[in-house]
Amino acid sequence: MTNLIEFTWPVRVYYEDTDAGGVVYYANYLKYLERARTEYLRALGFEQDQLKQKDGIIFAVHSLTIKYRKPAIFNDALTVTAEVLDQGNARLTFKQMITRKNDNTLICSADVTIACLDAIKFTPARIPARVQEVVRGS
Amino acid sequence: MTNLIEFTWPVRVYYEDTDAGGVVYYANYLKYLERARTEYLRALGFEQDQLKQKDGIIFAVHSLTIKYRKPAIFNDALTVTAEVLDQGNARLTFKQMITRKNDNTLICSADVTIACLDAIKFTPARIPARVQEVVRGS
Amino acid sequence: MTNLIEFTWPVRVYYEDTDAGGVVYYANYLKYLERARTEYLRALGFEQDQLKQKDGIIFAVHSLTIKYRKPAIFNDALTVTAEVLDQGNARLTFKQMITRKNDNTLICSADVTIACLDAIKFTPARIPARVQEVVRGS
């Protein structure tokens, strides 16, 4: 597994993402953040549908803090990062940033804590050992 | 059951619904249409989560045609109608309209065909008899 | 103006709000929170489209922290609160909670800081005096 010091994922802003203020709607940045986390896991070799079927676990957002610095607008090409700051047996905390590609403006930054849950009972569950290892090595 | 000649449901336009054009994003009208269909069924006495659990069926959109007449904007108070135009054993076709309350402007009109599906296999299923009867009488 | 110790706004969960996990998608709770803040301002007599046109200001989310406690599901009837915790010249911090109506379960809680911005330049602006007064008295 390559060492992913900082995983990045490109996102384009479409009309669907904006609001009448002319900027990206504040809730929609959370979609961008999740796309990057999903692609980070995929880059490490983990597909969430298989984790659900084979390991019986899902990842759910436990809590997050987000600071909106500058607005992104229609057509912006953005870069979303995903880096694991802290790793527990049943939780991962990501540090994530969204920047505009052409001028490197920081759009927003977030700390997002993800909980591993039993896919049926929605109770806390251990992150599968092989996921823990690969995330630790990333 | 009262005779629901024309079922209506109020919708308020929030920032979440708009786009950078300053108007409601075209896909979001489909959310309004579905809220009205859901509330129409609820008004007739049918909760979709119970239809799934007890009858093993779900309703899915099979096809639709929508004409966008005038744009709705932030803060508009809208009225959404839901009227069954055509009823089959496994399908319902709704005629729906969205108008602005204060000036009665027609925002969009749509024909939406709903299919009744087996909740597990996603194959066509008969609409439960009691639903068919109540819809016919509405 | 009546004293709004705790403003509440009802929200129904529709299919549009849920995801394949069977629960409300985490970003969509932010839509519910904003609906309640919009309705809180409306209840105090302030329409955001008029604040933009007449006062040249908009409100934008500056930062937020949200904790997801229990998932809401399709058809849930929720109650969203909006209470101003802290009030500055150019900022408001809301404490908000989302609970399920029928069993009073806390779904999530959030602190949301709103910045008043010049509607054209997107630079910080003073909250209009009459808004400040009414919010202080609420």
Next chain:
Amino acid sequence: MTNLIEFTWPVRVYYEDTDAGGVVYYANYLKYLERARTEYLRALGFEQDQLKQKDGIIFAVHSLTIKYRKPAIFNDALTVTAEVLDQGNARLTFKQMITRKNDNTLICSADVTIACLDAIKFTPARIPARVQEVVRGS
């Protein structure tokens, strides 16, 4: 300009796109369709923000018909096509299809008519001549 017999755009299904039925929410396919139309115009050399600023026009959806054939699910890699079926002075009609990449399953097909509007007055406007020419040649 290369001849784009059939323009295609890849889309990945994320949790944000799905609903509690376990499939992509019906309104969200319209987002995918629009992404493909936006990227089609970009591939032809036209950025919609520049068309708005320089030509004073925007494109808005006038009407559409969509048939949902098979559901797409979380993690699906989809292909969205955009092909101009009919071209008028102020309108374009697109034929669009969404298929699943790995097995070529047709997910849905749509005819979407786009109107060119004056960006300020929202009244019908002529599609700029150079856009008409390039679309005709594509």
